[in-house]
Amino acid sequence: xxxRFKVMNRADVLKFVHEFHDEPFYVISIHSxxxxxxxxxxxxxxxxxxxxxxxxxxxxQGYYDAITEEDGMKIYRWAKELPDDALVVxxxxxxxxxxxxxxxxxxxxxxxxxxxxxxxxxxxxxxLVYRFILYAWAKYELFHMGYEKLQKNLDEFSRYRQGSHGxxxxxxxxS
Numbered sequence: 001x002x003x004r005f006k007v008m009n010r011a012d013v014l015k016f017v018h019e020f021h022d023e024p025f026y027v028i029s030i031h032s033x034x035x036x037x038x039x040x041x042x043x044x045x046x047x048x049x050x051x052x053x054x055x056x057x058x059x060x061q062g063y064y065d066a067i068t069e070e071d072g073m074k075i076y077r078w079a080k081e082l083p084d085d086a087l088v089v090x091x092x093x094x095x096x097x098x099x100x101x102x103x104x105x106x107x108x109x110x111x112x113x114x115x116x117x118x119x120x121x122x123x124x125x126x127x128l129v130y131r132f133i134l135y136a137w138a139k140y141e142l143f144h145m146g147y148e149k150l151q152k153n154l155d156e157f158s159r160y161r162q163g164s165h166g167x168x169x170x171x172x173x174x175s
Contacts, residue, residue, distance in 0.1 A: 001085040002111035005103040007123065009095030014038060016089060021046040026082060028075065028102060030092040032056040033065045051078045057097045059128045072132030076140060079106050101125035105133035 017040050027050045031037045040050050056065040092098040104117035104125045117123055
């Protein structure tokens, strides 16, 4: 089924968290250093976890409060641990740029499609945010793919050594 997403602004997410829900949900809360970090009532038993992130709505890489590679990795790794059909609510102050960028990237990664977040008029996803999350995904998966390939080669080498006469030469199979 894949992860399910809702994009909200700060005011709407605060209302959403305090309403009754019949299913569990998770929140990614984005704020900048110039705005306050909303605190969520964890007494709501449907609210399972909140990932608090701090970065500005800028497309300038290197801007003092811009998203970083570490931020992208933190978002990706957090989302990777969620149940397959989890509802993820992502918010920023206005809900128009940073949060749709996070949702577009995660939707692409986990559901294979991000069209609705790029083609929907109220959203203008921040491309730097989108890019850093996709970069984190690629880097994480390539590292693990590389590790798995290394492990496979080590396993093959071990089987080879077990089948040898101790001189590194494979035993010939008898038909």
